[in-house]
Amino acid sequence: MDRNTFTGLFLIMIILVAGFYIIRPSADDIKKAQETAHADSVKKGLIKTPGDAVKTNQTAKADTNQTIDSAVLKTPFGAATIGKQNIVVLENSDIKVNLNTLGGKVQAVELKNYKTFDKKPLVLFDGDGNKFGFSFAAANKDINTNNLYFTQVATSDTSITLRLTYTPQQYIDYVYTLPANGFKLGLTVKATGLDNIIANSKSLNLQWAASLHKQEKDMKQEREFSTVYYKYANDNVEHLTVNGDEQKDATDKEKKVQWISFKQHFFSSVLIAKNGVEKTNVEVKTDVNSLTDVKNMTANVTLMRDAGGAIPLEFYFGPNQFSILKKQGYDLQDQVDMGWGPLKYINRFVVLPVFNFLNQFNWNYGIIILVLTILLKLVLSPLTYKSYLSMAKMRVLKPEMDEIKAKVGEENPTLLQQEYLKLYKKAGVNPLGGCLPLVLQMPIVIAFFRFFPSLFELRGESFLWMKDLSTYDAVITWGSTIPVFGNHISLMCLLMTISTLIYTYFNNQVSGATGQMKYIGYITPLIFFGMLNSYPAGLNYYYFLANMLTFGQQYLIRLMVDDKKIHAKIQENKQKPEDPKKKKSGFAAKMEEMMRQQQQAQQGKKK
Known part of the structure; x- marks a missing residue:
């Protein structure tokens, strides 16, 4: 990712934060106005x-x-x-x-x-x-x-x-x-x-x-x-x-x-x-x-x-x-x-029936959200495993990628990417393997973003220090409104953000992310903290639980995945002769053709 792309992404994130900027009256003013309106209604006999x-x-x-x-x-x-x-x-x-x-x-x-x-x-x-x-x-x-x-x-x-x-x-x-x-x-x-x-x-x-x-x-x-x-x-x-x-x-x-x-x-x-x-x-x-x-x-x-x-x-x-x-x-x-497009159907025909089933046991809604999150993580665990395994393969390949980078140099990024693709092909590694499982999980994550704020059952329901799961749980409040934070800090949103930062740190260790991509991973949770600070405590509680359960999943997967075995398998794949009858995937063929054209264009400029 070049500097211009990074700058563009960063500006987009800043615009998102600005979109959530609000100016609210103080809590005392709201309370006073509501008491006055209620008193007038009683006085009028309404x-x-x-x-x-x-x-x-x-x-x-x-x-x-x-x-x-x-x-x-x-x-x-x-x-x-x-x-x-x-x-x-x-x-x-x-x-x-x-x-x-x-x-x-x-x-x-x-x-x-x-x-x-x-x-x-x-x-x-x-x-x-x-x-x-x-x-x-x-x-x-x-x-x-x-x-x-x-x-x-x-x-x-x-x-x-x-x-x-x-x-x-x-x-x-x-x-x-x-x-x-x-x-x-x-x-x-x-x-x-x-x-x-x-x-x-x-x-x-x-x-x-x-x-x-x-x-x-x-x-x-x-x-x-x-x-x-x-x-x-x-x-x-x-x-x-x-x-x-x-x-x-x-x-x-x-x-x-x-x-x-x-x-x-x-x-x-x-x-x-x-x-x-x-x-x-x-x-x-x-x-x-x-x-x-x-x-x-x-x-x-x-x-x-x-x-x-x-x-x-x-x-x-x-x-x-x-x-x-x-x-x-x-x-x-x-x-x-319930959200737009496919999110609506995920919430209505998958999430809501499971929630209603759990609701029959008359548990506290904090417990129901916990069980719902566990069930979701179990269903998505195969994707989580594939994502982790793919990132582990990329981490094992990183020394060889560094050697290619030192040999080719950064002056010709097209040639560098071509050499990377050759390495991926010989090693039998899909560079997008760590991303695709995450992309497949995103609709469900976004669906919950619409599900919890619309869930009437959470209204007025308490759990731990959260008095109402349908709104924010302010641990610190102040009279005036300031950008990003409003007039409060939500404790559950803060915990969710901290857990996301920790998750990002360990995820970078697994994937071997460096440079700008590494820092974007740390900036994004801070931006979402400003966005979600006024969202329901139940939503932030779910995201917090999802992070904690992901830690547990990755710990178990790490016990099952041996980097030495992965390295040995990659070296074995590299020794195998290329099958001439094996057709390239459409994506790989397009990538090679695009890079070939870029290489020719760069050579033409040099002439």
Whole structure:
């Protein structure tokens, strides 16, 4: 590797580090802002203590500054512009849903069996940033149900009906149903007697928007896994960017959107259209100055009424746990980020089933990761052995390579490589033999890089000093943010980096690496320390275990591999006459032809 190549690689590594540079508020500022936001929600009555399955906020008052204007009352739905903003609670064993009579919408959702990272009630969204309104034209006037008052007309232990009245015989009902357990809230929207009032009454336009609250310790990481997801019927899931703001018209004439998800890192709010969506426009925005809201998400869709005049919908408010999402149907599990390309299939069909199998034993997740790593190392042990053996052969050949280098010199690198290839061929050594097994292992290593950050099961789970395996384990923290490190140092990331440096040292001893390649091996772990310092402790724990188990594997292999026997075998191969019938591999033939052309070009320059 020449100096220019080394410089280029080094600059690429520096760019990677710069890409992970972040500016975060201090931990005290975040905590203070979250406490203030929670207190405001409690004060407004958006977060309540658990109570009856269905209850109405008896303290609700008529909205201020409302005046009854007879002219307004004569307009379409004019009477609905005046009313009381009541909060109606519908809850089961898993979720608590606050319904607001203003707009008839879901005002707030609390997941009862989960807490935020700081052990507070986990409320997905609440407040004025949440909208759910159908828009249509009635008697040449634009109507949006989000701004009109509904009345509660029917109640049971599992359902509530909110009505938007035009006349006693003409109205729109929102029928909410919630089973005794689970994370799904049913909603049937039905217009009665309004076909001659609502223009183009066969379809209704819906705007759904929510400001999703911070639930996890690391706002940056939560934002990196949060955006709008949507899925076409019988097709793959798609999503907007996670790295910034984006707006997209997702309408497709040939296929309907089945569901739209306001996805956070570990929780989602999903709107499922049982009959599909005709038109879809989705948007995600990030207020980088907000300490409490992860992202603002919006969906504008067109929904068709069925033969009975109804629009059947469902909400899913719950965790992004693969097994739970799969039980909901509609392929909701496709929104769990398992990586791209082949990585996705490795995680979904290999790693996840093994993890779920181990999870049945109710072990601590630190133990499960340990067993998972051991199983992986056992499966890959043949490749590890071949890699070590190939590097050992190259180490044994190094004295002869040094002799060739001294004889030929470094002034003609093409000729030097040709002589090396001749030596490899006589000795029966593949110079890429140590690299290929490592390359074959890389997809699995990278797959874990996506698997652990997306694994809901690690959320809030502790092991040893790590209080939460789904986020970083800060051993040292400071108030301000500095490049590379942020505002903390992760102990497990530090241990992983140290073990990688030690592994690199011993690996260099085995392979005989020298010069620039040797130093790149030491620089890379330091770069990855900056990259992984804010990644989940569970991921760094896995990499640490992988390094330690590799030490053990190489120690055992070293006991089995005798350098003297390898040297004797190489010398034996060198004495064998070359078989003229043996065809060269395509790779070897191309390498020899390329070097021959380079040699001719160099000779031409000398002339």
